Amino acid sequence: MRGEWNGLQALFLKDCPYAYYIHCFAHRLQLALVAASKEVHDVWLFFSKLSSIVNFVGASAKRCSELKSIREDEIVDMISSRELETGKGANQIHTLQRHGPTRWSSHFTSVSRLIDMFCSTCTILEKLMDNGLNSNIRGEAKGAYKEIKTFEFVFILLLLYKVLGVSDMLCQALQMKSQDILNALNLVSSTKLLLQELQDGWNDFFRSVTSFCRKHDIHMPNMSDHYMEGTRRSCQQKNNITIEHYYHFNIFNAVIDFQLVELDSRFKEETMELLVLSEALNPMNRFKSFKIDSICTLAEKFYSKDFVEDELNALKRQLEHYKLIHLVLTLPVSTATTERAFSTMKLIKTSLRNKMENEFLTNFMVVYIEREIAGAIDPDFIIDKFDLLKNRRIQFN
Incomplete structure (x- = not known):
């Protein structure tokens, strides 16, 4: 869209030279924060494993249906034992979600879905280990099950749920149709404050990890033991640190530090x-x-x-002379509405409609963009009004 000659930006500037190109702050921020987390090598490996697990479980409609059925039984049992409360819209049955580099909040949703469906996912992997159609499926299920039941995987899973959950609130707020730039700055400041509070809450976070591991029967290492890298050979060990030190400073603190640095650099550099x-x-x-x-x-x-x-x-x-007191010079830091409109073009102007004229496309887009207004219109009223405009001949063959 930023192409100097053929991009959409150039076309806009040709007709409107005073227009400003504004990045989608919410989208760029989300991608930047995820990329910052992946600077920690273990987090990069985690997302690779997470993608493999989600793709394997959701590889067929049959597995997705079975996963939902298992989850439904779990919800019924938890409600009967009063572990869950009932209410309108509560306890919805979902499935695992793939994360994508260009989708808002998809990484956070993928992580949170796996936490909610952790037991169900382990159950279906165990079934595939025993009853898979062939050795490849059984072997892949065993590998996925071993990964998901490790302490390191669970630790990073819960850490990213906390960290991305904090930044996701900011991203969701920036996706509003318009946002005053000063209010956006306050949102950034509050997000940084929450991340700093999280960094100071190592003990509370580790207790939540311990509780999760006990609930799901996951082996926890002795945190006071020496941390062994690579193949655990003595010649490969460079640092004489404990396992707790490694998870506390090399992963927990490192992920949050990268998030804070990225927040500072993005908003200081751009605005x-x-x-x-x-x-x-x-x-x-x-x-x-x-x-x-x-x-x-x-x-x-x-x-x-x-x-x-x-x-x-x-x-x-x-x-x-204070004749001009109220100025409306706000910066729309969120272009979520515009980006969603461009994404909708792919649904409207498909390969079967590639000859659609601009005016016809515009009419379609207006209905989508102003869908809140369009949703309040009664279709029967439009049909009746159109019918009264003119009598039409109807030919029967």
Whole structure:
């Protein structure tokens, strides 16, 4: 979309040279945070194993159906034993979800689904180990079962659920149709604070891991033993550290540190100058931070096509006399609506409709983009109104 000659950005700038190209902050942030987590080698391996397990369990409709059936039985048992509460929309039966590099929150959803369906997934893997159609299926099921029942896999699974869950709240908030840039900065600050609190909560997190391992009969190593790398040969050991030290500092702290660094770099690099200037428009405390020079610089640098020189001078005089108090100069940090609209084009203009004219496509897109309004329209009313427009001949063969 950013192609200099043939991309969509170039087409927009041709007709509207003062338009600004704004990245989808929610999408880019999600991808950046996942990539930051994968900087830890063990996390990269975890996602590889997770993808293999999800793909194997969901390889056929029969396995997905059996997984749902097992999960349904588990929910019934937990409700009868009062481990789960009932209510409208509660205890929905899902299946495992694949994570994708271009889908919002798919990594967090994939992790959370596996946690919810951990017992069901282990059960179906055990069945495939014993009753698989051939040795390949039985062998693959055994390998997946051994991986999912390891302490390292469970530790990283629960860690990513915590970390990605915190950043997912920010990503979901940034997917709103419009967002004031100062409010976005506050969201980033609160996300960083939650991550820092999580980093200080190692003991609470480790207790949750211990509880999960006991519940699902997963062997826990002696955390005071020396951590052995590679094939555990003495010549390969570089650091004399305990297992607890490795999981605490090399994985737990490292993942959170990468997330914090990525948050700082993304928002400082992309928006810091604009944030400083926009602070002058903050209405808090009766526009206490109101600064004429900052507002004029904002208009001159970021809205130069909207203000000619005479208008900039007039703007400054107006601000001096407080004739222009309320300015609507907000940055839509979320382009989720636009990106969803482009994704919908693939559903509307398919290979069978490749000759669809622009006007017809536009009408289709308007109905989708304004679906909240369209959903409130009564189809019978439209049919009746169309029928009253003109009498039509009906030919019978």
